[in-house]
Amino acid sequence: KAGVTQTPRYLIKTRGQQVTLSCSPISGHRSVSWYQQTPGQGLQFLFEYFSETQRNKGNFPGRFSGRQFSNSRSEMNVSTLELGDSALYLCASAHQAGGVYNEQFFGPGTRLTVL
Amino acid sequence: GQSLEQPSEVTAVEGAIVQINCTYQTSGFYGLSWYQQHDGGAPTFLSYNALDGLEETGRFSSFLSRSDSYGYLLLQELQMKDSASYFCAVRDRGAGNKLTFGGGTRVLVKP
Numbered sequence A: 001k002a003g004v005t006q007t008p009r010y011l012i013k014t015r016g017q018q019v020t021l022s023c024s025p026i027s028g029h030r031s032v033s034w035y036q037q038t039p040g041q042g043l044q045f046l047f048e049y050f051s052e053t054q055r056n057k058g059n060f061p062g063r064f065s066g067r068q069f070s071n072s073r074s075e076m077n078v079s080t081l082e083l084g085d086s087a088l089y090l091c092a093s094a095h096q097a098g099g100v101y102n103e104q105f106f107g108p109g110t111r112l113t114v115l
Numbered sequence B: 001g002q003s004l005e006q007p008s009e010v011t012a013v014e015g016a017i018v019q020i021n022c023t024y025q026t027s028g029f030y031g032l033s034w035y036q037q038h039d040g041g042a043p044t045f046l047s048y049n050a051l052d053g054l055e056e057t058g059r060f061s062s063f064l065s066r067s068d069s070y071g072y073l074l075l076q077e078l079q080m081k082d083s084a085s086y087f088c089a090v091r092d093r094g095a096g097n098k099l100t101f102g103g104g105t106r107v108l109v110k111p
Helices: none
Strands: A005-007 A010-013 A019-024 A031-038 A042-050 A053-057 A064-068 A074-078 A087-094 A110-114 B003-005 B009-013 B018-025 B029-037 B044-049 B053-057 B060-065 B070-075 B084-092 B099-101 B105-110
Touching (some): A010 A019, A031 A074, A042 A074, B009 B018, B018 B084, B029 B060, B044 B060, B044 B070, B070 B084
Antiparallel strands (some): A005 A019, A019 A074, A031 A087, A042 A053, A064 A074, A087 A110, B029 B084, B053 B060, B060 B070, B084 B099
16 A cells, blocks of 8 residues: 655745645545644644544644645645745644544655745 | 653663653543654654553553653664654644644664
């Protein structure tokens, strides 16, 4: 079974631009979560989608948004980029949303650099 | 709110044993998970404890004490490939079931 895939792997943008990141979950997984990882803040939860519905949202400004499609693929969008948005953005998939086993399968991430 | 505390770094030699502690504060607790992340790689799931006690999986074991809001990951017979960051994580019922990670413990294994 193929793992979680994320595109693009690397991205360089300038302040004020917007960016869209894509995530394809493991086949059969309906839950997709997004995380931001930075050296100073660690792994921060952005949002979780299940069956095209946002189930949870982290404490990020409205510039961060996402969606999930009927095939469970997910995208996240960051508008009006700021220098502080430079980070590794990780996507993780799971069979269920809020599953008690907490096992999530992570993709390799998209490294976003904002100049 | 919720918070998890774990040491930032641990150094040990090959063959040694390392214990990574994690204390947490949540308003509704489901269980404690552990993830491993090598530099440049993605986090991978190691273990999950929902009930008190020790769970053993090969060289790695994880322990939970719900009454103490405390858990640990035990790495035995350390190998060079165990050099990585280790994160504890909880899913908090009081916070909409979202998964929250600790800051991570960087384990450096020396020959």
